[in-house]
Amino acid sequence: MAWQHLVTSPLRALTSRMIGAWTEPRLVEPAPDALALEPSLPVLYVLPSQAMSDAWLLAALARRHGLPRADGRRRVGELTLDACLPLPSPRRGLWRRRTRPAAPFQGLVEQRLASPAQDVQLVPVSVFWGRAPGKRFGFWHLVAADSWQLTGRLRRSLSVLVNRRSVEVHFGTPLRLGDLLDETTPDPALVNRKAARLLRVHFRRVRTRVLGPDLSHRRTLIEGVARSPEVREVVEALAAEGRPSAPRLQRRALRYGREIASNMTYPVLRFMDGLLRRLWNRLYDGVDVRGLERVKALAGDHTLVYVPCHRSHIDYLLLSYVLYHDGLMPPHIAAGRNLDMPLIGPLLRRGGAFFLRRSFRDNRLYAAVFNEYLHRLIARGHPLEYFIEGGRSRSGRMLPARPGMLAMTLRSYLRSMAGGHHQPLAFIPVHIGYERIIENASYQRELRGGKKRKESPLALLRVLGQLRQPFGRVSVSVGEPLLLGDFLDGELGPKWRQERETRPAWLTGLVPRLGETLCRRINAAAALNPVNLVALALLATPHHAIELRLLERQLDLLAELQRRLPGAAHASLPAGTAADWIEQALALGMVQRREQPLGDIILADAGQAALLGWYRNNVLHLFALTGLVAFAFRHQPAHGLDELEALLAPGWPILARELVVEPPASLREALSAMLAVLGELGLLARGESGWQRPREPLEAGECLDLLGQLMQPSLERGYLLLAVLLNAGPGRLTAEALADQGHQLAERLALLSGRDAPEFFDTRLFVSLVESLEEEGWLWREEERLMFDDRLCEAAHHSRQLFDPALRHRLQLVTRQA
Structure with a gap:
């Protein structure tokens, strides 16, 4: 092609090496070793336009990353072609309409039709020297960035000088000409146009992705x-x-x-x-x-x-x-x-x-x-x-x-x-x-x-x-x-x-x-990190203090649960071990270490515990069902699958809405899988009538209680709200009054139990809880008053079985005092 022969071959090689040494591409995507090129087939690179700077940079990158050569000419079967081909740009004469020259692939297509073994890989390459979304920026627009407008030689030369560290190179998926052939009516000219059209669509998509649509002033x-x-x-x-x-x-x-x-x-x-x-x-x-x-x-x-x-x-x-x-x-x-x-x-x-x-x-x-x-x-x-x-x-x-x-x-x-x-x-x-x-x-x-x-x-x-x-x-x-x-x-x-x-x-x-x-x-895309993992374990303890050894075990347990039964489709775990995560939380000042002869203790003061509540809430939804199942075994040591499903089914949709988590298609299947995993991890044991808490070791029971504690605040809020509603009776309260009374009771409970956690009695949580009860059909409105029937009373009575007598007594006491 004439465009590559404007300079002699030695000078082209020298210029390519100079550009390779001058530029430091900011982004090369995908990594050259991930292109999955077929070694037995020749490779030709395709650029979207005739830009010598792009070809020279591509040649330097190919040498640097061990890719097939992108400079000079290559032998492809009986043909000799430039290793780097540009798609031809539209031409418009003085008296003629705008026309687009034919793409340079027809000879390759004819050769492939004559000899099926003579296939070739076309690799589209887009190069951006800086980026501009197609607006006028005075002098910088002249020298600093690519845009949707065609770039002249002078501007491109200045851009190469200015944007040496702001270059992006995007490789496309290799395209084989053989994949484009229609065996019934093989027409080389048609295949040539088809290849050019596919490549132009690819280049436009990449340009749109990188530069965005062309902006008007x-x-x-x-x-x-x-x-x-x-x-x-x-x-x-x-x-x-x-x-x-x-x-x-x-x-x-x-x-x-x-x-x-x-x-x-x-x-x-x-x-x-x-x-x-x-x-x-x-x-x-x-x-x-x-x-x-x-x-x-x-x-x-x-x-x-x-x-x-x-x-x-x-x-x-x-x-x-x-x-x-x-x-x-x-x-x-x-x-x-x-x-x-x-x-x-x-x-x-x-x-x-x-x-x-x-x-x-x-x-x-x-x-x-x-x-x-x-x-x-x-x-x-x-x-x-x-x-x-x-x-x-x-x-x-x-x-x-x-x-x-x-x-x-x-x-x-x-x-x-x-x-x-x-x-x-x-x-x-x-x-x-x-x-x-x-x-x-x-x-x-x-x-x-x-x-x-x-x-x-x-x-x-x-x-x-x-x-x-x-x-x-x-x-x-x-x-x-x-x-x-x-x-x-x-x-x-x-x-x-x-x-x-x-x-x-x-x-x-x-x-x-x-x-x-x-x-x-x-x-569903939440990322677990050391701080929110430590917060999940530490805030589940009564006094926000835990032995270092038990904390490490609980963090390992949370991570293993996430690996085996992910709480969300795209959730992720941090790198490192439980010990690394604790050290990170200590380095950030989120927790304290207290050295003891019998073993170090990790604890949080009142201010740190309040802060940790924010980070725990970022990811609490990932362990919603796990925590609910664990809480069910806190008071009652054994449950069969049928019994457990009947116990959790009424409240689970409300909890799922509060924590904004996608409910499983089948609660029964999800519970069965959860029980099996908890059994494999030693937190439950299979008995004659179902699953039960293990008698030994005691540490397993403690880990199970810490898991159940994750859901206790949400369950307590629901208990308080239902207590207010049932005590008042149908048609007595508006949604606003119910949410306000629930908020007041939760604040009172937090003060009496020594919790310094304002998020526990956040008014918006109670407003959302009332809305969830309405969405699930437990409540409805008549003249702005909340109505319910015996179904809600029966479900509330059934759900109370989750709470142990001491906790239920404390909640009832707070409600009666109010």
């Missing part, structure tokens, strides 16, 4: 939103109602658009990448990323909506950094307007944040502008990120999903479907787990009734003062993506695809189910 986008038919309709309606004039309302719509819209810029992404890399190295010991291959499989041809759990302000930055660092386009992030503060707000906006008010139900014009802006992002395929919980979780639990953003996303998707132009949309659940968070103190203060402090630059400076403290590691775990089209098919059948309304009647009922499904998928 922010000002053009805002003006388009403000002048859209949907916004103008609201403007005219408000003007007709005697509100301000239409021109004034139009100017207000533009002001709302500027208040909302992000202004993602590549220089800021580059700056924040370097800044955050230093921050993570300073703040954390490392970031563990799992499951990102699920995102990469969808990123090229799906609109991605990331829905992470919300634990810390760091969440905003962490996920964008992880995606950018792994070769994916950072998303546009929905952030609260409270973060649009001086200095911080402009930086976040240029990093991709768009801001929304906490509530805009009574502002029709703002709602129309925001909906239109969100729709245009989704319709153009831009990745999005928002937190379906609404705010950060102060208790460490997964909060119920808020319907607002989910409903707007669904309406936008239906609007695109009705318009006949859309691409598939996928929700990406993400679990973010910390060994220590920077908001520890503020969360505890707010759980005790303190006011939430307003965000400000001064508050940020106070946070920066904590950077010298150890914060351990952080994990980012991607769960099972939810394809919105498939979800709607499963919930509604195919009829929704003929829907032409953007607000159908079924939308209101569907959004909560979508939110619940996403919350479960987020929790």
